[in-house]
Amino acid sequence: MSRDVSTDVLERLHVSRESRERLETYVSLLLQWxxxxxxxxxxxxxxxxTRHIADALQLLSLLPPDLRKLADLGSGAGIPGLILAIARPLEAHLFESNLKKGAFLREAxxxxxxxxxxxxxxxxxxxxxxxxxxxxAVTARALAPLPKLLDYAAPFLENGAIGYFHxxxxxxxxxxxxxxxxxMQVESHPSMxxxxxxxxxxxxxxxVLC
Structure with missing residues (x-):
């Protein structure tokens, strides 16, 4: 992907110059691994x-501006959780059972x-x-059908977290x-x-209690 395309994506999503540089570091490392x-x-x-970075960053406009902590389930390559922590000063807890992917997340x-x-x-x-x-907040992308995803996210949702699910x-x-x-209360926003x-x-x- 050309630098022109990456710049266009980040400008449209109002990402700061410093965060752009950090995201470029992430993408370079991702492609190496x-x-x-x-x-x-x-x-x-x-x-x-477009398929991964912008897909994660579109959550920025939906997250509360004062958000401090989020949990990302089935984090994989860190999309969206790690991307959001690169773009904003928040603390992300990434849950990924695969040890090799976990090693990538730590290095990234x-x-x-x-x-x-x-x-x-x-x-x-x-x-x-x-x-x-x-x-x-609790996030997940391409993890499971919604009923199962809610079961996974339940420990966080029942403690007051808001879910943001692709x-x-x-x-x-x-x-x-x-x-x-x-x-639950549900809002649906078209994907960018x-x-x-x-x-x-x-x-x-x-x-719901049966």
């Missing part, structure tokens, strides 16, 4: 700025100076940490299934990078 481990879909390598956080904590554990083991972290064209069916087990996608903002989520 991609040769050894599968961090992003190989077919998206040439469109990394080190080289970019992002305030990120990497937890190489299964998401199901995050409940105790959720009480300690006290994240105000979802695709099946979102309506997923919402119908999710409301059988969850009571996927004509069939949305960002779901989930607030005041509580399980």
């Amino acid at each position: 991609q040769a050894r481990i599968n961090l992003i879909g190989p077919a998206t390598r040439e469109a990394v700025w 956080a080190r080289q970019t100076g992002a305030k990120a904590h990497i937890h190489t554990i299964r998401i199901e083991e995050a409940q105790a940490l959720a009480r300690t972290i006290k994240a105000e 979802k695709g064209q099946d979102v309506d069916a997923e919402l119908t299934d999710a409301t059988k087990s969850w009571k 990078t996927d004509s069939h996608g949305v960002i779901l903002v989930v607030k005041e989520a509580h399980r």
